[in-house]
Amino acid sequence: MDSDFIELDGVEKVFDVRRRTGFLRRERREVRAVDGISFRVPRGEMVGYIGPNGAGKSTTIKMLTGILTPSGGRLRVAGIDPSRERTKLAHRIGVVFGQRTTLWWDLPLRDSYRLMHRMYRIPDRRFRENLDRCVELLDLGALLEVPVRQLSLGQRMRGDIAAALLHDPEVLYLDEPTIGLDVVSKAKVRGFLRDLNAERSTTVLLTTHDLTDIEQLCRRVMVIDHGRLVYDGALAGLHEVGESERTLVVDLERELPPVTLASDPSVRVVRVEGPRQWLAFPASVSAAPLVARLAADYPLVDLSVREPDIEAVIAKMYASDPAL
Structure with a gap:
């Protein structure tokens, strides 16, 4: 287990889609949102589940929670069939959908949490302990009396994460959990999730477009596209398969010809605007040696590293293998 x-x-998950093709005509076609996916996740593992929009990520999460019934195949969470025993499973999982809230729109956060206290029949002491911990670590103290409809997206996201954890779920599904959060709030949420996993061995399945979430939280990443699992392994391996590149943005003291590093032909200048230059280099390579060589040979003022976009990584994976 x-x-x-x-x-x-x-x-598999297949949807019937009908669209109008004439005044009285409609065309019916099948859309395979999930197409024969197989994988295993051990208890206590944190896994990134990523892919472009429309790849089938949210559909997979909805099947794992019992919201949707698979069209084919076999699915179990803690030995439970989600679609057949949804109520039983609900007490063992927590879910956060970045674009939808599980909170009551017109109620203050505190009242939403009290309702969940009763719904999940959480022991009073455990509820108080969990709520106090979430309020402190997610900085919710000033928001408890504010109606959900008055919260910003980032504030609501933190409120939703707390709500998903009040009943001590064994599995936590996070669909874009840091959407709308500022840099400080993102750091707090990531730290909170790391501590949760370490202290309680909570299994986490995370979908996001922010690769920093994956890099800081997950050792394993799965990539889905067109409903199929195209990669399952370490993030570094994904970059190697997709031949992805990071970008080093360099500000020089003055305008100079494109930077050249004869010792490293994998680094190339992709753009120059006055004293600012953009250098592309393999995502699997550390930026530290590159920065050291640039600092030794050029008059640096400032620099920053930009991570590759996950959709660009997947696009390169497909371009390199037409069979996908």
């Missing part, structure tokens, strides 16, 4: 805490075998 622990090694196969979450298990999917050939899971």
Whole structure:
């Protein structure tokens, strides 16, 4: 059970889509949102589940929670079939959808949490402990009496994360959990999730477009595109497969010809605007040696590193293998 805490075998989800093709005509076609996905997630693992918009990420999460029933294949979470025993499973999972809230729109946060206290039948002492911990670590103290409809997106996201954890779920599904958060709030949420996983061995499945979330939280990443699992392994391996590149943005003291590093032909200048230059280099390579060589040979004023966009990584994976 622990090694196969979450298990999917050939899971499919097919939707019937109808569109108008004439005044009285409609065309029916099948859309495979998830197309034969198989994977295992052990108890206590934090896994990134990523891919472009429309790849099938949210559909997979909805099947794992029992919101949607698979069209084919086998799916189990902690030995439970989510679609058949949804109520039983609900007490063992927590879910955060970045674009939808589980909170009551017109109620203050505190009242939403009290309702969840009763719904999940959480022991009073445990509820107080969990709520106090979430309020402190997610900085919710000043928001508890504010109606959900008056919260900003970032504030609501923190409120939703707390709500998903009040009943001590064994599995936490996070769909874009840092959307709308500023840099400080993102750091708090990431730290909170790391501590949660370390202290309680909570299994986390995270979908996001922010690669920093994946890099700081997950050792394993799965990539889905067009409903199929195209990669399952370490993030560094994903960059190697997709031949992705990071970008080093360099500000020089004055305008100079494009930077050249004869000792490293993998580094190339992709753009120059006055004293600012953009250098591309393999994402699997550390930026530190590159920065050291630039500092030794050029008059640096400032620099920054930009991570590759996940959609660009996947696009390169497909371009390199037409069979995908």
